[in-house]
Amino acid sequence: MTTVTIDNVSRWFGNVVAVNDVTMTIGPGVTGLLGPNGAGKSTLINMMGGFLAPSTGSVTLDGQTIWRNEQAYRHIGIVPERESMYDFLTGAEFVLANAELHGLPDPGAAARKALATVEMEYAQGRRIDTYSKGMRQRVKMASALVHEPSVLLLDEPFNGMDPRQRLQLMDLLRQMGADGRTVLFSSHILEEVEQLAHHIEVIVAGRHAASGDFRKIRRLMTDRPHRYLVRSSDDRALAAALIADGSTTGLELGVEAGRSALRIQAVDFARFTELLPRVAREHGIRLYEVSPSDESLESVFSYLVAA
Numbered sequence: 001m002t003t004v005t006i007d008n009v010s011r012w013f014g015n016v017v018a019v020n021d022v023t024m025t026i027g028p029g030v031t032g033l034l035g036p037n038g039a040g041k042s043t044l045i046n047m048m049g050g051f052l053a054p055s056t057g058s059v060t061l062d063g064q065t066i067w068r069n070e071q072a073y074r075h076i077g078i079v080p081e082r083e084s085m086y087d088f089l090t091g092a093e094f095v096l097a098n099a100e101l102h103g104l105p106d107p108g109a110a111a112r113k114a115l116a117t118v119e120m121e122y123a124q125g126r127r128i129d130t131y132s133k134g135m136r137q138r139v140k141m142a143s144a145l146v147h148e149p150s151v152l153l154l155d156e157p158f159n160g161m162d163p164r165q166r167l168q169l170m171d172l173l174r175q176m177g178a179d180g181r182t183v184l185f186s187s188h189i190l191e192e193v194e195q196l197a198h199h200i201e202v203i204v205a206g207r208h209a210a211s212g213d214f215r216k217i218r219r220l221m222t223d224r225p226h227r228y229l230v231r232s233s234d235d236r237a238l239a240a241a242l243i244a245d246g247s248t249t250g251l252e253l254g255v256e257a258g259r260s261a262l263r264i265q266a267v268d269f270a271r272f273t274e275l276l277p278r279v280a281r282e283h284g285i286r287l288y289e290v291s292p293s294d295e296s297l298e299s300v301f302s303y304l305v306a307a
């Protein structure tokens with residue numbers, strides 16, 4: 001069982017709509033769920049993992065409803081974002097407890113295998129409250145893997161990891177994807193998703209914004225209009241020279257923080273970044289400042305939603 005289908009799903013908490021009419025299908029391989037903080041990623045993952053019921057719509061695994069369906073739970077492993085664990089247990093005890101909860105025939109062997117998979121055997125006898133964040137993450141991962149699920153869901157798994165731990169986890173997830181499992185992880189960092197996911201789903205403000213491979217998503221993000229604030233030795237002359245070129249649409253001369261400035265909207269990002277210094281040079285204009293004025297992640301994502 002490997003395909004999770006989210007069909008017209010919404011989930012609200014009181015009057016907060018966390019997920020708004022989302023439809024997507026997650027199949028074998030590694031998928032990245034990308035979106036800014038508060039976008040609804042955890043809510044979606046929790047619905048896929050059977051922790052939460054959708055308010056409307058359906059979340060299914062190979063056609064079977066996931067919510068309150070033990071049969072489906074046997075095939076799903078979930079690594080939640082939250083940090084609280086049973087800190088008084090050792091890593092080995094924590095993973096074993098989960099193996100027993102699943103009713104596995106040989107919980108001890110399953111726990112040892114899962115701890116070996118995440119390379120935590122060396123610290124399995126220590127209490128969890130002595131672990132670093134990366135070690136806790138790996139023990140959570142072992143506990144999610146103990147019943148060898150075909151679907152693995154991870155909520156912001158790279159948070160707080162050092163670069164080496166990050167690479168290790170990436171290798172492990174890649175391997176699982178290559179073995180034909182369905183691996184879905186959430187992140188708010190495009191580069192992280194790019195390195196790992198063969199497929200990306202973007203969610204913004206509870207809504208499904210885009211879907212595709214990272215080249216497509218990257219292109220959607222860089223092809224949007226970019227806004228810049230420019231200060232130069234002669235803003236008026238610079239504006240006149242730029243108007244002649246089609247890669248800028250909006251040009252506005254004004255005063256910003258008490259000094260004159262030029263606001264520019266560029267439609268062709270690559271062309272504009274090459275054009276601006278060239279035009280300035282050709283007209284003997286000095287550039288004092290070029291700063292993007294809408295580079296926040298939220299604005300990039302909002303653009304995708306509006307597109």
Ligand SMILES: Nc1ncnc2c1ncn2[C@@H]1O[C@H](COP(=O)(O)OP(=O)(O)OP(=O)(O)O)[C@@H](O)[C@H]1O
Pocket residue numbers: 013016017018019035036037038039040041042043044188
């Ligand atoms: N149990 C809850 N009760 C009330 N509101 C909630 C609850 N869970 C989530 N929300 C709200 O739903 C929205 C989506 O939250 P969610 O945690 O799913 O987003 P996220 O993309 O995972 O963000 P983050 O990366 O910050 O965890 C937010 O506005 C959040 O405050």
